[in-house]
Amino acid sequence: MSNSHAVGDSKVPETIQDKAPKGLEESLPNAVHDTGAxxxxxxxxxxxxxxxxxxxxPEALQKAVPEKLEKVLPDSIHNTGGK
Incomplete structure (x- = not known):
């Protein structure tokens, strides 16, 4: 029996899905691991x-990390309109 909370497609290997806490799974973008959240x-x-x-x-990573992490990257790598 799987402990994954995925309801759709997932790019996360099933063995990791089974061990990951629900909160971690739900924090991933649905394009990477669809939990319906x-x-x-x-x-x-x-x-x-x-x-x-x-x-x-990569866009999936942009959506997965907190905003403050995005904003510390140089604009030449990831332009957030800051600096």
């Missing part, structure tokens, strides 16, 4: 008119 997480990268960014950080 609305994490409220979003990227804080500056977007152009078409909604694209020039960030070198």
């Amino acid at each position: 609305d994490t409220g997480r979003k990227s804080h990268a500056v977007k152009d008119a078409a909604g694209n960014t020039d960030s070198k950080v």
Whole structure:
């Protein structure tokens, strides 16, 4: 029996899903590990008119980390409109 809280597709290996706490699973973006939870997480990268960014950080990671971590990255790597 699986202890995973996923309700949809997941890129997380099942052995890790089974051992991860529910809170950790729900903090991942649904695109990576869909638990059906609305994490409220979003990227804080500056977007152009078409909604694209020039960030070198993968979007799933942008959405998974706290905003303050995004903002400490240099704008040349991940432009949040800060510095």
